[in-house]
Amino acid sequence: MSNRTEISTLGEFGLIRHLTDKIELKNPSTLKGVGDDAAVLDYTDKQVLVTTDLLLEGIHFDLMYVPLKHLGYKSAVVNFSDIYAMNGRPKQITVSLGISKRFCVEDLEEFYEGIKLACDIYDVDLVGGDTSASRTGLAISITCLGEGEKGKVVYRNGAKETDLICVSGDLGAAYMGLQLLEREKSIFNGEKDFTPDFSGKEYLLERQLKPEARKDIVEVLDQAGIVPTSMMDISDGLSSELLHISKESNVGCRVYEDRIPIDYQTAAMAEQFNMNLITAALNGGEDYELLFTVPLADHDKVSEMKGIKVIGHITKPELGNYLVGRDGGEVELKAQGWNSLN
Amino acid sequence: MSNRTEISTLGEFGLIRHLTDKIELKNPSTLKGVGDDAAVLDYTDKQVLVTTDLLLEGIHFDLMYVPLKHLGYKSAVVNFSDIYAMNGRPKQITVSLGISKRFCVEDLEEFYEGIKLACDIYDVDLVGGDTSASRTGLAISITCLGEGEKGKVVYRNGAKETDLICVSGDLGAAYMGLQLLEREKSIFNGEKDFTPDFSGKEYLLERQLKPEARKDIVEVLDQAGIVPTSMMDISDGLSSELLHISKESNVGCRVYEDRIPIDYQTAAMAEQFNMNLITAALNGGEDYELLFTVPLADHDKVSEMKGIKVIGHITKPELGNYLVGRDGGEVELKAQGWNSLN
Numbered sequence: 072m073s074n075r076t077e078i079s080t081l082g083e084f085g086l087i088r089h090l091t092d093k094i095e096l097k098n099p100s101t102l103k104g105v106g107d108d109a110a111v112l113d114y115t116d117k118q119v120l121v122t123t124d125l126l127l128e129g130i131h132f133d134l135m136y137v138p139l140k141h142l143g144y145k146s147a148v149v150n151f152s153d154i155y156a157m158n159g160r161p162k163q164i165t166v167s168l169g170i171s172k173r174f175c176v177e178d179l180e181e182f183y184e185g186i187k188l189a190c191d192i193y194d195v196d197l198v199g200g201d202t203s204a205s206r207t208g209l210a211i212s213i214t215c216l217g218e219g220e221k222g223k224v225v226y227r228n229g230a231k232e233t234d235l236i237c238v239s240g241d242l243g244a245a246y247m248g249l250q251l252l253e254r255e256k257s258i259f260n261g262e263k264d265f266t267p268d269f270s271g272k273e274y275l276l277e278r279q280l281k282p283e284a285r286k287d288i289v290e291v292l293d294q295a296g297i298v299p300t301s302m303m304d305i306s307d308g309l310s311s312e313l314l315h316i317s318k319e320s321n322v323g324c325r326v327y328e329d330r331i332p333i334d335y336q337t338a339a340m341a342e343q344f345n346m347n348l349i350t351a352a353l354n355g356g357e358d359y360e361l362l363f364t365v366p367l368a369d370h371d372k373v374s375e376m377k378g379i380k381v382i383g384h385i386t387k388p389e390l391g392n393y394l395v396g397r398d399g400g401e402v403e404l405k406a407q408g409w410n411s412l413n
Numbered sequence: 414m415s416n417r418t419e420i421s422t423l424g425e426f427g428l429i430r431h432l433t434d435k436i437e438l439k440n441p442s443t444l445k446g447v448g449d450d451a452a453v454l455d456y457t458d459k460q461v462l463v464t465t466d467l468l469l470e471g472i473h474f475d476l477m478y479v480p481l482k483h484l485g486y487k488s489a490v491v492n493f494s495d496i497y498a499m500n501g502r503p504k505q506i507t508v509s510l511g512i513s514k515r516f517c518v519e520d521l522e523e524f525y526e527g528i529k530l531a532c533d534i535y536d537v538d539l540v541g542g543d544t545s546a547s548r549t550g551l552a553i554s555i556t557c558l559g560e561g562e563k564g565k566v567v568y569r570n571g572a573k574e575t576d577l578i579c580v581s582g583d584l585g586a587a588y589m590g591l592q593l594l595e596r597e598k599s600i601f602n603g604e605k606d607f608t609p610d611f612s613g614k615e616y617l618l619e620r621q622l623k624p625e626a627r628k629d630i631v632e633v634l635d636q637a638g639i640v641p642t643s644m645m646d647i648s649d650g651l652s653s654e655l656l657h658i659s660k661e662s663n664v665g666c667r668v669y670e671d672r673i674p675i676d677y678q679t680a681a682m683a684e685q686f687n688m689n690l691i692t693a694a695l696n697g698g699e700d701y702e703l704l705f706t707v708p709l710a711d712h713d714k715v716s717e718m719k720g721i722k723v724i725g726h727i728t729k730p731e732l733g734n735y736l737v738g739r740d741g742g743e744v745e746l747k748a749q750g751w752n753s754l755n
Contacts, residue, residue: 102460106661107568108498108645109464111561114456118444122451123541123556125467125509129548156450167467167554199465206471212509212554214465219453227449303450319448 076176086202089176090183094197098162100218101196110198112163117218122153128208136252139178141280143185146211149306151193152284152359154217156304158225158293161217161284163198164190168212169205193286223298225363230301230320234364234385237299239288239378241332242309243348246355247340248272248279274336282359288378289361295372299363308354311406312362314392323390324404326383329397353394354407418518428544431518432525436539440504442560443538452540454505459560464495470550478594481520483622485527488553491648493535494626494701496559498646500567500635503559503626505540506532510554511547535628565640567705572643572662576706576727579641581630581720583674584651585690588697589682590614590621596686616678624701630720631703637714641705650696653748654704656734665732666746668725671739695736696749 081089091105103111112119124146126132132142151161166186170179179202190197195215255267269276285304292299301320303312309331317324331352341348364385365373373379383395392404423431433447445453454461466488468474474484493503508528512521521544532539537557597609611618626646634641643662645654651673659666673694683690706727707715715721725737734746 103568108495109462109501109557109559111499111566112461112463114461116457119454119456119461119558120451121454121505121507121541121556121558123507123509123543123554125511125543125545125552125554127511127545127547127552130511130546153450157453159451163463165463165465165556167465169467169469169472169552199463201465201467203467203469204472205469207549210467210469210511210552212465212467214463214507214556215451216461216463217451224453226445 074177078170078174078176081176086176086179087200090179090202091197094187096196097194098196100162101198104196104198110163110165112216114218116221118221118224120154120157120159120217120219120224121214122150123212123214124150126211126213128210134209135256137280139181140185143182144189144281146213147186147189147195148193148282148284149359150213150215151189151195152304152306154215155284155286155289156302156361157217157219158223158289158299158302159217159219161193161195161215163196163216165199165214166197166211167200168202169210170202171205171208174209193284225299225302226319227301227303227316228319230316230322230364230385231366232322232385232387233367234300235367235370235373235381236313236324236326236362236364236383236385237373237379237381238305238309238332238360238362239285240358240360241334241337242305242358242360243341243352243355244275244278244334244337245282245357246351247337248275249357250344251275251340252279272336272340274334275340279357282357284359285361291376295376297365297369297372299365302361302363305358305360305362307356308407309362310353310404313404314406316362316364317388317392320385321388323386323388324383324392325386325395327395330380330382332380353404416519420512420516420518423518428518428521429542432521432544433539436529438538439536440538442504443540446538446540447542452505452507454558456560458563460563460566462496462499462501462559462561462566463556464492465554465556466492468553468555470552476551477598479622481523482527485524486531486623488555489528489531489537490535490624490626491701492555492557493531493537493628494646494648496557497626497628497631498644498703499559499561500565500631500641500644501559501561503535503537503557505538505558507541507556508539508553509542510544511552512544513547513550516551535626567641567644568661569643569645569658570661572658572664572706572727573708574664574727574729575709576642577709577712577715577723578655578666578668578704578706578725578727579715579721579723580647580651580674580702580704581627582700582702583676583679584647584700584702585683585694585697586617586620586676586679587624587699588693589679590617590619591699592686593617593682594621614678614682616676617682621699624699626701627703633718637718639707639711639714641707644703644705647700647702647704649698650749651704652695652746655746656748658704658706659730659734662727663730665728665730666725666734667728667737669737672722672724674722695746
């Protein structure tokens, strides 16, 4: 049996102190972290990027199959991903938790372990936040600050006609991982002695439970002297994000089915589930890959880059947004991305 | 009957667009607000202050007696207060909401009206956030960024022996307002035809439902050339905050019962409720007044300032933290502040 220390034994200030007391600040831009009314940062010569996420149990995560350490890691990383998607570098995060009585101190230690691991790997300082009670379940609020170089911050609205559309990594795996976990959960609910069967599907699980932010891609582009004309991270699905870029940039787009990068485990799982693979890759969310556009002149450079695939190009706005199938037929892109309000 | 538009008719992106589409950015430091992966800010020559709050229905607020517009206003203002407490100026906020099915679009419009009103009054830009579903009730996550002048940011840890301890405004009124609302609520729960009786108690209600952040105090001190040696806002109660300053500054303190500023409505209400007035003023939270220390040399300046009261002084740490009663007796200060985890 694991230990269980009730949160009430520490109190609010005691708890946050306990969870954050060994945090070492790594970034010169962090002047003061946890422990005052506000954190104090110095961004001289840099632009400040801010993104925030509110994650609620039962809506954004299911603790039935998400270990708390993974949840902490993912909560942090998805915010880092938003900063990279601006061509920035994450530097600080704040973490606030609402905690129901179900949770004990050890649970929160586990969650913070995940947060701290992510902060270590991505060189980010945890600089604030608080803990309070919650009537139901766990509520996680994370804000991430990052720095952008003046003139190099990349928005969604800069895509130009003839630009190439690129994505990093592969798509649809996180969604398939979620389907897999949901299936095992429903089997588990009916059985007593149950060992989930995940062999050969580790990649799908990892993509769902422990995604990474594409720091490496942003660095590779920078080293090659490429500043994308527009960029987003793929959290709601490729279709949905492409439509954002088209709308914000006032352009259209063509992407090609046979260019969309898909891992073989994703394909195998889609077949097993009898799901349309391309739909999963277009609309499955949470891949946290980067979607970006570069000028046509960068074609040779990006084509050679490992982990980057050119999937289409930007058109005039009146040409709309279409997926070109293997047979040459065109299907209009629709935002069927994951939407917690529907 | 008021209109009720279901949130599902707008969808997640539609909803956030609807709520934020008429926002005009006011601050030169705001380069890009709502609508990308992150907001982009320019804080050249200034330090960046960051504070965040997670507010959960049933824990931090009760919609039975808090109108949504007031809730929006207060949620924003309490974050501004944290920035002023660093001797900073709030400049940007992000607002994320978790919304259960009980709420409709008009409810959120009302909430955002309060947020926008606060932003207008305090010259703050709303630059980001999102909305998602919630399984139960309303969850509000707010992050506020502000600017601090280099060398003039005030922490909790700078109080020195012989410094004067000052507070702005008066204390205990917000707590009495809460008691009053709770009483009327419990009466209301038992009766059908019920009109709450708040006459002569408007100030208490306003302090609870629509607090202000002490922008004016920070400006007056600045104009007088005073940089406090330490400062906090009083959200958990004077006792609790004094102990924070003592601990962080490694000092002790003496405050005088007869110097603690209390409004006559607070006093009248305490008598009516048969509560100890000084306990309410020491431990009642949510006043959002400023507690700060200044060097003894500033005595004449602060004594003349309207809305500021010198309530005691800083001592050596070994002398502890005490309230000196009207009879000269000393009572040790304890943190009995409001704590949602207990």
